Amino acid sequence: MGAAATGKLPMPVKGLGPYDDQNVFARLLRGEIPSRKVFEDDWAVAFHDIAPQAPVHVLVIPKGRYVSLADFTARADEAEIAGFFRAVGTVARQLGLEPPGYRVLTNMGEHAGQEVPHFHIHIFGGRPLGRMLED
Numbered sequence: 721m722g723a724a725a726t727g728k729l730p731m732p733v734k735g736l737g738p739y740d741d742q743n744v745f746a747r748l749l750r751g752e753i754p755s756r757k758v759f760e761d762d763w764a765v766a767f768h769d770i771a772p773q774a775p776v777h778v779l780v781i782p783k784g785r786y787v788s789l790a791d792f793t794a795r796a797d798e799a800e801i802a803g804f805f806r807a808v809g810t811v812a813r814q815l816g817l818e819p820p821g822y823r824v825l826t827n828m829g830e831h832a833g834q835e836v837p838h839f840h841i842h843i844f845g846g847r848p849l850g851r852m853l854e855d
C-alpha cells in the first residue's frame with residue numbers, strides 16, 4: 721500500500737553511499753520489475769511514476785549506480801552528466817511539455833524525503849503547478 725493510501729510518509733533514505741543493488745530502480749533497470757517506459761538512450765531511462773502527483777509525472781534515472789544527485793555530481797564523469805541532463809530535457813520535450821512548461825525536481829536525502837536510493841529526476845506537468853514548495 722502506497723503513502724497516498726496509508727496517509728503515512730515513507731521512510732526517507734540518506735542519499736549517500738553505498739549503492740544498494742536491490743533498490744527498486746536497480747531492479748527496474750535490470751528488467752526484474754515492470755515499468756511504463758517512455759524513453760531510453762545510452763545514459764538514461766525514463767518511465768511513468770507509479771503514484772503520479774500531476775497529470776504527467778515521469779522519472780528520469782541514469783543507467784549508472786548513483787544514490788542521489790550528491791553522489792552523481794561527485795562521481796559521474798562529464799559525459800555521463802551531460803548525457804543524463806540532455807536526456808531530461810529530451811524527455812520533457814517528447815512528452816509535449818515544452819510549451820506549456822513543466823517542473824523538474826530531485827529529492828536528495830532525509831530532509832527532502834528521498835525514498836528510492838537511485839538518483840532520479842521527477843518531471844511534473846500537464847497543468848499549472850502552483851507554488852514551488854508546500855508544507
Ligand code: AMP
Nearest residue numbers: 744755768769770771827833834835836
Ligand atoms: P523520491 O521520494 O524522490 O525518492 O521518489 C520516489 C518516487 O518513485 C515516488 O514518486 C514513487 O511513487 C516512485 N516509485 C516507486 N516505485 C516505483 C516503481 N516501481 N515504478 C515507478 N515509480 C516508482
